Amino acid sequence: MIRSDKGYFGEFGGRYVPEILLPALTELEEMFEQLRDDPSFWQEYVGLCQEFSGRPTPLTPLRRLSKELGGAQIWLKREDLNHSGAHKVNNVLGQGLLVQRMGKKRVIAETGAGQHGLATAIMAARLGLQATIYMGADDIERQYSNVFWMRQLGSEVVGVETGNRTLKEALDEALRDWAASVEDTHYVLGTACGPAPFPELVSYFQSVISIEMKEQALAQIGRLPDEVVACVGGGSNAMGAFGAFLEDEEVKLVGVEAGGLSLKDGEHSVRMMANTGEPGIAQGYKTLFLQNDDGQLGDTHSIAAGLDYVGVSPILAHLSQTGRVVPEAASDKEVTEAFSLLMKTEGIIPALESSHGLAGGFKRAKTMRPDQHVIINLSGRGDKDIFNIAKAFPQPEWTEFLQREADRARELDAAKKGE
Amino acid sequence: MFPKQNDKLQVMSHAIVGFPSLDANEHAIDGLVASGVKMIELQVPFSDPVADGHTIANACHEALKTGGSVRETLKLCKTVSSKHPDATFILMSYLNPLYRYGLEQLFRDAAAAGFKGMIIPDMPVEEYEQYMPLLDELGLAPILLVTPNTSDERVARIAKSARGMVYVVSRMGVTGKQTQWGDDFKAYVKRIRQHTDLPLSIGFGVRSADDLKDLTGVAEVAAFCSRYIEWQRDLGSDTAAANMKQLLVDSELA
Structure with missing residues (x-):
């Protein structure tokens, strides 16, 4: 896995937070530094994922669909089969182990599509912790079923009414809560963003995806895949899918962002492609943000609430600039088409977020040879999207x-x- | 200018550039100065003000709609600092708008516009250190924040780069809610004094004449900001200025 240079990945990352949050971040960083190289900690984590979330998730060949598209062989890494229905639970279970070690009794989280909030609510219920989940008021309307379940699980869900009322504002509000509650509360950040050590810590837990993927590819394909494709919102499922392949130069890594309605301002959430995101410092870290000339963060749009975010993991920002990760975008329309195609030819209901990975992956597979292999990370299942x-x-x-x-x-x- | 250690308490108040409108800012600042306020923060509105509570966060969102920006903040400072040479204007901003402007250029332009200090809540001391020679040359004071959970080791590092005054965040949390000024608070202020001879500005939760009386003799400056913005929002700038005048009388600071 990639390691930061004191919290930085190239020029991105860092820790730009109000002074009040520093002690908690330092404590978290010190704990993470001690545990990350301890094989028994990793074993404990993988064991928990196995007994509670059914890991390892399978690598599923899409035989009918690959034939229909006529290009490369397409495989899905089935993160949708996790307990809670998405990859988000991996990170949350890992941070749960940290919360237990810190002895904190309350957790807070931001959530976009509600999958991270749901995973946090599940973890809190299982460990007997109090939980408050911040969610943009517009996202609540888009993902009400997840809100329903979070509340049933005993979590408090707070709708955030400021600004654009989506994930960005939910993150602001979680940081405000944390500034007041940091002494007894852990902030379970849901993606590979935010102040150090979160980008690295979340990527570390999510790397379980690519570690399994690599073993499964060697067993089922007989070699490494030609490409690994993942959707990119904040970037946690993409970092999870790419992590173990970063040194394998022959494996192309493709991150698909939300192309939305168009590439006009406010109609998409593409940050890594040319003429979109620009370097900025906000929400505790430096990365590529959609912003105007005055440094005000921009409005975003995606059909998928979980990708509707203004910044991106500083690790991915860095890897997209070095060329290791290739950024792509899929429009709302391409996404619903890919969603439908997977459902009807393979019997799998994908999340709209993950359908961005499908749209990007299908497009690339079509241009490839049948002896080539593409793995798409199916980060979540689509039941939650029934209304959309x-x-x-x-x-x-x-x-x-x-x-x-x-x-x-x-x-x-x-x-x-x-x- | 900045007070000296042990000077009598004075109130620092606030303007959010573009709130309620760019035109209204200058008049509101005239009103604050006429009420007896000598130190005013001019806040660049930001889309994601994470250290601020809802009063200031919502005012920022309003201000962005009316055209508040870094450039307008510099322009406003130029006007009000020449009009009110006895008042001290302090730039308050989150880091990103300044970073986009270019930090070094911003520091030069802010000093030229008449700013004497700046408060950037998400810029840690480590980031300031490289700019200290330039800031000292420009006479632009970084007003750094300390919080109740800041370790002594870190307060010492912050005190080294702090100029003008040290901003003592009174409690955990964000702006806009009441603070209790008990023994814990006084012990905390005493702890900070051990690291610096600069005057102290107390911020977060200063909302009434009683609060100001409690802080008299404890600190040199009290930031009376969210409450003032509430007055401005609910009653208009003229009544807000009249309330401020009364506040200074009631707290025996007039």
């Missing part, structure tokens, strides 16, 4: 069902009030 998918593929019977269900819920509420 229903909008993309309208069905009158679904709308009618929602109406009946709403009526029933109202009747139930009224009956309860009448009691």
Whole structure:
């Protein structure tokens, strides 16, 4: 795995936080430095992932789809089969081990699509911790089923009403909470962003994905893949999928960002391609941010709440500048097409976030030879997207069902009030 | 200019450039100065002000819509610092807008505009150290923050680069909520005094005349910011200035 130079990856990374947060970050960094090279800690972590989340997740060949596209052989790394339905739980279980060692009793988290919030709520329930999850008010509307489950699991979900009301604002609000609560609260940052040591720490836990992927490729393909493709929001699933391959120069690493509606300002979340993100320092770290000339962070859009973020992992920003990671983008339209294609030819329901990886990977596979192999990291499953998918593929019977269900819920509420 | 150690407490207040509008800023600052405030922070609005509570964060979002920016902040300072030569203007900003402007150029332009100091809550002392010769040459004081959980070793490092005054964050958390000024707080101030001869500015949670009375004799400056912005937001700049005047009378600082 990649190692930072005192928290920096090339020019990116660092720790630009209000003074109040420094002691907690230093404590976390010291603990991480002690544990990261301890094989028994890694064993403890992998063991927990196995007994609680079903790891290792399989590497699934897409035989029918590969044939239909007529290019390279496509494989999926099935992070959607994790408990909670996404790769997010890997990082959360790892940070749970740290929380136990620190003896803190409360955790907070930011969440976009709700997958990280859900994973944190699960971990908190399992370890008996109090949890508060910050989520943009617009994202709550987009991902209500995850909000429902977080609350059922006993977590407090706080809607963030400021600014663009998405992931960026949720992260700001989590940092504000942490400034007040840092002495007894751990901030379970959900992606490979934020102040050091988070980018490195989250990538370390997520690297379990590529470590397994490499072993599985050698066993099932007989060699390393030609390309590994992952969607990039903050960058944690991409860092997880790329981590163990960074030294294997023959394996091309492709990060697919959210092309949204268009590449006009405010209509996408592409940060690593030319003329998009620019170096900036905000939310505790230096990376490529979408921003204007005055250094104000920009508005973003994606059909997938989990990719709707203004910055990107400083590790990926660095690797995209060195050329090791190739940035690509998939538009909302390409994403829904890829989503549909996977579902209908392979019987797998992908998350809209992960469908960006699919769209980018399918496009590349088509141009490759049948003796070549592409692994796409399927970071999460799509059940949570049922309402969004229903909008993309309208069905009158679904709308009618929602109406009946709403009526029933109202009747139930009224009956309860009448009691 | 900055007070000296043991000078009587004075109030530092606040303007967010572009809030409620660029036109209103100058008039509001005139009102603050006429009320007896001699030290004013001019805050560059930022999209993601993580050390600020909702009052200032929401005002920042408003200010961005009306055109608040680094350039407008420099322009405003130039106007008000020549109009009010006895007042001290302090640049308050998050790092990114200044970083985008170019830090070295920004420092030069800020000094030229009449700023005497600056508060950048997400710029750690390590980042300041390389610029200290330039800042000393320009007479632009980095006002560094210390917090209750800052270790002695780190307070010493911060004190070395601090100029003008040290900003003592009164409690854990963000701006805009009440603070208790008990024995723990006084012990904390005493701890910071051991590391510096600079005057201390107390910030976060200074919201009433009682707070100012409690801080009289404890520190040289008290930052009265979020409450003032609430007045400005709810009552308008003129009433906010009148309230400020009354506040200074009530706290026996007039």
